[in-house]
Amino acid sequence: MTFDSVFMATLAAILLTLAAHVIARVLARKLSWLPMVITALVLVLVFLFVLQWDYNNYYSAAKPVFDHLLGYVTVLLAVPLAAMNFKGLPVKKLTLIVAIASVVGALLPMSLAYLFSLSHETLLAFATRSVTTPIGLSVADLIKAPLAMANLIIIVSGLIGGTVARFLFRGINDDRAKGLALGLAAHAFGTVEAWQISHTAGRYAAFGLAVNGLVTAVWVPIFISAIGI
Known part of the structure; x- marks a missing residue:
């Protein structure tokens, strides 16, 4: 492929993805029950079908750009964290919650993979389940662990967590609890959903995502190495 054809394919992939995101965002504002991430995903598939654009070609064009941007997005999580009011924050309770979430988020899926006699590579990939993609791929x-499988596990778990959260949160009125739960359980996808709930939920989701990612990135490789998996 020539440079011009690669450039045009990449530009088209970016514009298609951004269009899906913008439309999904508008719909989510009007229909609060609608998960923005799922809507954007469906819109991308619809656009590809209408345009008769092969998914593999779209993926090949979009992947290098968005893979590069993932790292910057993770760093940008520092912005809402800086805006948080840490005065009077229950640090001990939050530390305990994050520690439990980090351990359970990694060990539970690994244990299930072991019980179901899944492959060694699959077991390792499940160790990255609870962290956002850039951190998860680094841990993998x-x-x-196989990067493609780890990436798939992270994305699917995030999509499921972000989608069912609204139903699980019925009767819960504390946006801090909602946001923290979404950030810990559904990482980036959960954080997107948390921002739809409120700014407070979004900040706590970003806090949970960032701290959980940091903690998991430290202990999981040490744990895997120590037990010799």
């Missing part, structure tokens, strides 16, 4: 690389 350290523990020699």
